[in-house]
Amino acid sequence: MPLLHISLQAGKPSAYRQAIFDSLYRALRDALDVPEDDxxxxxxxxxxANFRYGKAFGIDRSDDLVxxxxxxxxxxTAQQKKALFRRIAELLGENPGIRPEDVFVTxxxxxxxxxxxGHGLAQFA
Incomplete structure (x- = not known):
């Protein structure tokens, strides 16, 4: 049951944003085995003016940073998270074409x- 918040600079077309959604969903399915339609x-x-980044950690980021x-x-597990990070960078590189240097994940x-x-219930407690 992952919940994702994605931030980027304004101005990308709808198809670009949809490709981000699709690539991230695929990465979650591949690396974390999340249920279908999650x-x-x-x-x-x-x-x-409201989006900042730097070159910290020796990474040359661009305005395409996500x-x-x-x-x-x-x-x-740590292994699952590492696999997720790799898969996200790989899939976002394929579509919509984001460089791995511009993929920042927490x-x-x-x-x-x-x-x-939903329904005011603690479904997983």
């Missing part, structure tokens, strides 16, 4: 009892 994602676009924040159950973990996915 697509809980948002994209937020920012004016260049921040991806993924919240998941706290049951994923994984936030939450205990299952901290989720309610």
């Amino acid at each position: 697509r809980f994602m948002t994209i937020t676009e920012h004016d260049p 921040y991806i924040q993924i919240t998941v159950f706290n049951t994923r 994984v936030l973990e939450a205990a299952k009892e901290n989720w309610s996915v």
Whole structure:
């Protein structure tokens, strides 16, 4: 049950944003074996004046940088997360053509009892 928040600079066409959604969903299915149709994602676009990045960690980023924040159950292994990072960079490189240097991913973990996915219930507690 991942929840994704994606941030990028404004101005990309709808097909580009859809390709991000599709590539991320595929990466989640491949690396974390999420259920079919488990697509809980948002994209937020920012004016260049409100979108910052640097060359920290020796990475030469560009204006095509995409921040991806993924919240998941706290049951994923380090190996699964590493596989996810690789698969995201690979698939976003294929479509919509984002360089690996411009893929910035964080994984936030939450205990299952901290989720309610509808009806005011704690479905996983």
